[in-house]
Amino acid sequence: MRRSNCAGALQYVPEEELVIGSKSKVGLAMVIVLMSGLAVTGCKNQNKPDNLQRQALEKHENKRYNLRGQVVAKNVAANEITVQHDEIPGFMAAMTMPYKVKDPATVQEVEPGDRIAAEVVVVNGGSNYWLEDVRITEQIGRKSASAAPSVHRLNVGEHVPNLPLVNQDGRTIHLDDFKGKALLVTFIYTRCPLPNFCPRLSSQFAKIHDDLAKTPDDYRKTHLLTITFDPKYDTAPVLRKYGLAYLDDDPSGFGYWDFAFITPVDLRKVADAFGLMYFEQDNQISHTMNIVLVAPDGTVSKYWSQEWTTSELEEALRQQARTAAAVPPRASRGRTP
Amino acid sequence: MTRLLRIACIALWLAALGMPMGCSHQGGPYLSEDEMQGRALFELHCAPCHQGAHPELRKQPPKLEGLFQSKSLPSGAPATDAQVRKTIIEGRGTMPAFDQRLSKEDVDDLVKYLHTLK
Numbered sequence: 001m002r003r004s005n006c007a008g009a010l011q012y013v014p015e016e017e018l019v020i021g022s023k024s025k026v027g028l029a030m031v032i033v034l035m036s037g038l039a040v041t042g043c044k045n046q047n048k049p050d051n052l053q054r055q056a057l058e059k060h061e062n063k064r065y066n067l068r069g070q071v072v073a074k075n076v077a078a079n080e081i082t083v084q085h086d087e088i089p090g091f092m093a094a095m096t097m098p099y100k101v102k103d104p105a106t107v108q109e110v111e112p113g114d115r116i117a118a119e120v121v122v123v124n125g126g127s128n129y130w131l132e133d134v135r136i137t138e139q140i141g142r143k144s145a146s147a148a149p150s151v152h153r154l155n156v157g158e159h160v161p162n163l164p165l166v167n168q169d170g171r172t173i174h175l176d177d178f179k180g181k182a183l184l185v186t187f188i189y190t191r192c193p194l195p196n197f198c199p200r201l202s203s204q205f206a207k208i209h210d211d212l213a214k215t216p217d218d219y220r221k222t223h224l225l226t227i228t229f230d231p232k233y234d235t236a237p238v239l240r241k242y243g244l245a246y247l248d249d250d251p252s253g254f255g256y257w258d259f260a261f262i263t264p265v266d267l268r269k270v271a272d273a274f275g276l277m278y279f280e281q282d283n284q285i286s287h288t289m290n291i292v293l294v295a296p297d298g299t300v301s302k303y304w305s306q307e308w309t310t311s312e313l314e315e316a317l318r319q320q321a322r323t324a325a326a327v328p329p330r331a332s333r334g335r336t337p
Numbered sequence: 338m339t340r341l342l343r344i345a346c347i348a349l350w351l352a353a354l355g356m357p358m359g360c361s362h363q364g365g366p367y368l369s370e371d372e373m374q375g376r377a378l379f380e381l382h383c384a385p386c387h388q389g390a391h392p393e394l395r396k397q398p399p400k401l402e403g404l405f406q407s408k409s410l411p412s413g414a415p416a417t418d419a420q421v422r423k424t425i426i427e428g429r430g431t432m433p434a435f436d437q438r439l440s441k442e443d444v445d446d447l448v449k450y451l452h453t454l455k
Contacts, residue, residue, distance in 0.1 A: 203395040
């Protein structure tokens with residue numbers, strides 16, 4: 001039984017892309033058949049000037065299709081939302097994929113989990129497309145974050161919760177372990193296949209690791225922490241393998257950058273504390289992209305959830321380490337290689 | 338009946354069945370149903386990283402055209418179906434694992450499509 005949510009996808013083939021093969025005898029035979037008026041519909045009339053003109057016009061004509069689906073992720077910087085959508089008759093089968101949006105305000109408004117309706121505008125025979133007229137039909141993303149009465153995103157200056165995590169070495173750590181250092185925290189899951197999301201975040205953190213390592217004083221006073229949204233799959237060995245890929249296979253980098261999972265219950269707590277939204281469906285996790293800077297005294301110093309650059313994060317981390325009040329550094333955790 | 342006439346008859350028969358014999362697809366070879374499924378999966382799961390430039394990423398995902406034309410994969414492992422399946426399911430380096438996200442049939446279709454990339 002044929003399966004996936006992509007079944008039949010991309011079967012839309014512009015008619016102009018069907019051409020007659022003429023190099024083989026089969027192609028020659030086809031020419032004979034076509035010349036006798038018994039043509040294959042998709043291939044006939046290719047050379048009539050009026051037909052070519054019509055095709056050229058169609059190629060540059062916008063086509064619009066109705067889309068209904070659920071926002072899986074959003075990327076404000078790229079002006080892009082990823083949508084798990086129903087079949088789009090005449091254009092595409094049901095699938096999950098990123099779309100640019102015409103109105104940048106749309107990306108600000110929608111949240112992962114929201115159900116939307118929109119128009120897909122397709123030009124150049126499908127080579128370029130984007131979303132217009134995006135309407136939120138059900139605000140699931142906001143509901144999931146605000147349904148629990150206890151949800152409270154920490155304000156700047158409030159202490160982060162001292163929840164236990166398990167890092168890539170299988171060691172239990174706590175957020176308070178990082179007191180004395182400026183700590184940059186983000187959230188990913190290792191199976192994320194979207195280059196503009198988790199892989200981008202981890203690449204940015206890897207660059208920060210590289211750059212800070214060049215200034216030992218800043219390196220000693222700072223730390224990176226990546227927490228997974230997917231504790232069921234991202235076990236310590238999985239996180240270790242993932243981390244090594246971003247540390248150029250040098251395990252000493254784990255002394256500066258921890259990759260950790262947390263129980264699902266505590267994940268919800270820390271997500272609420274940091275204002276994250278996420279939900280899992282069909283082994284795919286929809287989430288917002290958030291980065292939190294924690295001061296050496298264990299309080300929230302700054303949030304990023306819309307746009308940022310690696311250099312901006314790096315500079316904030318350095319400044320936080322340099323200007324923070326003197327807090328006794330935590331004891332070394334005596335890592336294993 | 339001459340050979341050419343026989344071929345013409347076959348072409349006519351296929352035309353009657355609605356099969357576009359002699360038509361290429363997006364400039365490439367005609368794809369089987371499995372390969373078409375593989376192509377759809379490729380566009381959804383592979384193309385976002387393996388096509389286009391991604392200067393923001395730590396490591397640039399390799400292009401997959403001609404994957405099976407050489408003896409080894411970009412990783413240096415042998416360019417075999419089994420190795421490519423393993424890479425898709427388990428991931429490699431910064432490439433995410435598709436474990437539990439693609440069925441065995443999906444992976445088979447993907448590998449079949451990757452064979453068509455020249």
